[in-house]
């Protein structure tokens with residue numbers, strides 16, 4: 069017989085998008101709620117007392133006044149950069165050349181790649197993140213490493229081989245043809261297998277020739293159910309470089325668009341310094357952008373304009389951008405998104421922040437029918453947040469007027485110590 073588990077606590081519920089409709093109408097916390105889980109799925113949500121009496125067979129896990137949330141979804145990461153996170157003093161291009169490329173080269177060793185993939189996923193689970201969308205390295209085995217480690221942990225993960233055929237060191241370069249061939253083989257090996265999903269992954273225009281972008285555009289047209297992830301308009305130097313490399317392009321986005329690399333399942337990381345035409349095309353095509361706030365401050369990239377993108381109904385995911393970002397924690401990432409909102413004069417409410425880190429990111433990955441909310445029928449990825457995890461947070465929490473104040477204190481001051489328990493695909497993480 070299938071084992072049934074009943075998780076009790078405060079429960080988070082979404083009925084709409086708090087970035088486009090008021091958060092009061094779309095996000096709710098039930099103070100004595102429950103989530104019934106069996107065979108990897110959420111079976112029911114509702115009042116704790118009703119679920120308890122309707123399901124006497126269920127094993128009860130009573131988390132008191134902790135908050136049961138969907139597992140966090142980190143929509144843009146580079147798992148191979150785990151060991152160089154928080155490297156000092158460089159801006160994007162120098163940072164890539166000084167820290168990132170040498171480390172990605174080390175993953176040419178399949179054993180090292182497997183070790184980093186496992187280490188990375190364990191760190192993210194420690195921080196309550198159950199799904200990531202990751203760049204691998206140029207080496208196909210680095211994709212095998214992350215999907216294998218994810219399958220061992222039961223995790224839903226999206227990933228793809230990073231494609232680069234110029235402006236990268238020998239050893240990290242492929243070709244237009246090998247990028248196409250290797251990505252195709254990896255799609256056939258992994259896409260839709262268990263909880264794995266494939267993202268076709270040109271790193272960015274400076275490191276992909278037009279031939280390579282065209283080859284990957286053709287591959288995406290053959291596999292339209294895959295995601296396509298890349299970078300867009302992160303730093304001004306980078307944008308100037310793209311202008312030099314592709315002088316005929318209308319703007320940075322056009323360098324992708326020209327090769328078919330735009331559409332509903334496209335994911336553009338950073339997207340800070342956008343031209344009006346780029347905003348129009350993102351809105352028209354349904355492409356998503358990913359906000360990486362700790363990275364954007366850490367590498368000195370700029371202030372993402374969430375309000376403008378939300379007003380154009382452009383889907384936005386939230387991400388750490390490990391290791392350009394300075395933390396594995398989606399709580400720290402929400403805090404940075406709040407601070408960038410303040411600097412832009414548009415602070416986000418705790419309800420919006422937690423929606424972005426869960427349902428919003430899931431929607432950007434086109435996974436909202438599988439993960440990202442506590443909804444019957446969805447996969448049971450659940451993060452239990454202790455809203456008084458340190459003395460500093462506890463004393464603020466004790467002085468709070470509402471559960472939203474308590475959650476906001478944990479968002480601003482919390483880290484992995486706030487993650488009391490994590491359930492992945494219906495199983496409690498030991």
Ligand code: GUN
Pocket residue numbers: 146160164168271272299302363367389392393
């Ligand atoms: N642009 C191209 N590659 C990268 C990367 O690895 N990290 C960040 N933050 N930006 C990039």
Ligand code: ZN
Pocket residue numbers: 144145146299337389
């Ligand atoms: Zn990135």
